[in-house]
Amino acid sequence: MENKLNDMRHSCSHLLAAAILKLYPNTKLGIGPVIENGFYYDFQFENPISEEDLSEIEEEMRKIKGQNLHIKKTEHSIEEAKRLEENQPFKAQLIEDLEKDGKKTVSFYTMGDFSDLCEGGHLDNTKEIGPFKLTSIAGAYWKGSEKNPMLTRIYGTCFPTQKELDEHLALLEEAKKRDHRKIGKDLELFTFSDLVGKGLPLLTHKGATIRRELERFIVDEELKRGYLHVITPPLAKVDLYKVSGHYPYYKDTMYPPMKVDEEELILRPMTCPHHFMLYKSQPHSYRELPIKYAELASQFRYEKSGELTGLMRVRMFTLSDAHIFARLEQAKKVIEEVLDLIDYVNKVLGLEKGKDYKYRLSLGDRNNEKKYYKDDAAWNKAESILREVLKETNAQYFYEAANEAAFYGPKIDVQVKNVIGKEETAFTVQYDFVLPKRFKLTYTDENGKEQEPVVVHRSSLGAFERIMAFLIEKYKGAFPLWLSPIQAVVIPISEKNLNFAQKVDKMLKNAGIRSQIDDRDERMQAKIREATLQKVPYLCIIGNKEQEDSEKDNAQYVCLRKRSSEDLGRTEVSSLINKLKEEIENRL
RNA sequence: GCCGACAUAGCUUAGUGGUAAAGCAAGUCAUUGGUAAUGACUAGACAUGAGUUCGAUUCUCAUUGUCGGCUCCA
Numbered sequence A: 001m002e003n004k005l006n007d008m009r010h011s012c013s014h015l016l017a018a019a020i021l022k023l024y025p026n027t028k029l030g031i032g033p034v035i036e037n038g039f040y041y042d043f044q045f046e047n048p049i050s051e052e053d054l055s056e057i058e059e060e061m062r063k064i065k066g067q068n069l070h071i072k073k074t075e076h077s078i079e080e081a082k083r084l085e086e087n088q089p090f091k092a093q094l095i096e097d098l099e100k101d102g103k104k105t106v107s108f109y110t111m112g113d114f115s116d117l118c119e120g121g122h123l124d125n126t127k128e129i130g131p132f133k134l135t136s137i138a139g140a141y142w143k144g145s146e147k148n149p150m151l152t153r154i155y156g157t158c159f160p161t162q163k164e165l166d167e168h169l170a171l172l173e174e175a176k177k178r179d180h181r182k183i184g185k186d187l188e189l190f191t192f193s194d195l196v197g198k199g200l201p202l203l204t205h206k207g208a209t210i211r212r213e214l215e216r217f218i219v220d221e222e223l224k225r226g227y228l229h230v231i232t233p234p235l236a237k238v239d240l241y242k243v244s245g246h247y248p249y250y251k252d253t254m255y256p257p258m259k260v261d262e263e264e265l266i267l268r269p270m271t272c273p274h275h276f277m278l279y280k281s282q283p284h285s286y287r288e289l290p291i292k293y294a295e296l297a298s299q300f301r302y303e304k305s306g307e308l309t310g311l312m313r314v315r316m317f318t319l320s321d322a323h324i325f326a327r328l329e330q331a332k333k334v335i336e337e338v339l340d341l342i343d344y345v346n347k348v349l350g351l352e353k354g355k356d357y358k359y360r361l362s363l364g365d366r367n368n369e370k371k372y373y374k375d376d377a378a379w380n381k382a383e384s385i386l387r388e389v390l391k392e393t394n395a396q397y398f399y400e401a402a403n404e405a406a407f408y409g410p411k412i413d414v415q416v417k418n419v420i421g422k423e424e425t426a427f428t429v430q431y432d433f434v435l436p437k438r439f440k441l442t443y444t445d446e447n448g449k450e451q452e453p454v455v456v457h458r459s460s461l462g463a464f465e466r467i468m469a470f471l472i473e474k475y476k477g478a479f480p481l482w483l484s485p486i487q488a489v490v491i492p493i494s495e496k497n498l499n500f501a502q503k504v505d506k507m508l509k510n511a512g513i514r515s516q517i518d519d520r521d522e523r524m525q526a527k528i529r530e531a532t533l534q535k536v537p538y539l540c541i542i543g544n545k546e547q548e549d550s551e552k553d554n555a556q557y558v559c560l561r562k563r564s565s566e567d568l569g570r571t572e573v574s575s576l577i578n579k580l581k582e583e584i585e586n587r588l
Numbered sequence B: 001g002c003c004g005a006c007a008u009a010g011c012u013u014a015g016u017g018g019u020a021a022a023g024c025a026a027g028u029c030a031u032u033g034g035u036a037a038u039g040a041c042u043a044g045a046c047a048u049g050a051g052u053u054c055g056a057u058u059c060u061c062a063u064u065g066u067c068g069g070c071u072c073c074a
Helices: A002-023 A051-065 A078-084 A089-100 A162-178 A180-186 A205-224 A238-244 A246-253 A272-280 A328-349 A376-397 A464-475 A495-510 A524-533 A544-553 A573-585
Strands: A038-044 A071-077 A105-111 A114-117 A132-141 A150-158 A235-237 A258-260 A263-267 A291-300 A316-326 A357-362 A398-401 A411-417 A423-432 A454-463 A488-492 A515-517 A538-542 A557-562 A567-572
Touching: A002 A038, A002 A051, A002 A105, A002 A114, A002 A132, A002 A150, A038 A132, A051 A132, A071 A078, A078 A089, A078 A105, A078 A114, A089 A114, A132 A162, A150 A162, A162 A180, A180 A464, A205 A291, A205 A316, A205 A328, A205 A454, A205 A464, A235 A238, A238 A246, A238 A263, A238 A272, A272 A291, A272 A316, A272 A454, A316 A328, A316 A464, A328 A376, A328 A411, A328 A423, A328 A454, A357 A376, A376 A398, A376 A411, A376 A423, A423 A464, A454 A464, A488 A495, A488 A524, A495 A515, A495 A538, A495 A544, A495 A573, A524 A538, A538 A544, A538 A573, A544 A557, A557 A573, A567 A573
Parallel strands: A357 A398, A488 A515, A488 A538
Antiparallel strands: A038 A150, A071 A105, A105 A114, A132 A150, A235 A263, A258 A263, A291 A316, A316 A454, A357 A411, A411 A423, A423 A454, A538 A557, A557 A567
């Protein structure tokens, strides 16, 4: 079934190419593979096309499909194939690549008068292609390399039935609604300013509240687990990064140095060297290890402008960073403990293992000495430790990825999926056997001899910016109580109830609840609507009934309602406070 | 950075070679309300800079930023 769908999408991509050649005969063809949820085809057009042309192309595709063309596979020798594609330079390149791989023949698929070099996986006839839609148009480098020409990529999707296609398109619409950039604007969590600069988010008091709660949570949790929270400057001499060896690997993504007096300073792109210098400020005994320095560390990275996305990808971010200095024999346990912390953090945030996040074991390539430090034995050792931990603790939740390591060692990345299914690294645990050497980090062992520790770099909650983006999308802005910027809104029904409402608001505030009073001269319904749209968890409605009964009983009543529109009825303020405090405490 | 698209009030959108319309939000007044929008009125915008033009928000170019991708992601 799955393969049938892929074949259909593949045939649909050929249908697209056939239509393009009909409409724009001199177009050069790239490749047209199936991807998750659809397909694309890359073209080099004589003249640029735009989104408006897509419907015309779809029309042409329908015409060709309607001819009920048989899709026929043929085998050709390399020589023959080259002749067939002599007007298609990209295809010719592909044929040459196949020749280099030792292929003697290649296959073509033909529908009507359109014939295309293709490995296959196709339907038998164009009439079997289901309803399709061209979704977008974008630039893409030939063979994915920015040194190659930029082609025009047309994305499309195809489903067996119109209903499934419509559902898929509806899902994309839904994903747009959950987009953290949209919700961030609607709920006034953060904003950007052209003058401040791109990739530099400004958090409003509401966004800052979420950030502060996350910070408090993680610092408290780390302190419980024996981390030492430190503070180091977000600026350093360039030399620091030259010693660390980061400089040559990452100078493209660092901000340029600024000259101050005789020194060159740089905004730090990572915190490791700072923590190393802190470590080196005193001699260490094997008895102290592991030493765990943690910091809420601001870092600066010059991300390419096209890469910036809301809070997901920014140019200054704050990482819940830590560096653990350990004896080699402690490394495994240290990593286990880190994974345990990460699992705990994710559980509190409501992220589900396997569904919302997975572990990725990111390995180095022994032969890529440009990208990775050369020490095969150390790499083998480090990778096997990480793999072992994952196998023992998270066998069903991890996968391996080649060529994704840091230059100083392999790592475990926590990959979180966003609503559109796009994966990002949220947190990361890195095993480092290189930097301790570079910085000559040492400890004294039980025999009084100097030894070199290993360092585990890790992030427990990732960058606050990025985790906020995930949480906004996950909760659609309806955060759990402990993270909600406004936890309760007090709504007086009429002006007569204003004084009493102010008193209730004050009581809630004094109890540490983030309460707000809506004292505008609006109707109660309008206030309820607005608070609900702002995803405020609890609404306390106060009218004459509550006020009069409160005076009679010498108590404070409110009429309680949840943002889900569930009516909790009359509630005493003191019991409301206890209820909320408990919910906040348990981070529900 | 690259390819393509886009930029109108706090937000969402309309529109034009003769300086602009609406809804929501905001302010004022009236209304004193019982669980998702009370009514009236007021104020508020063509991203920035150049060019073409009698005249540019509209056309051209540049800049800045945004979006969809590519590339990248310590």
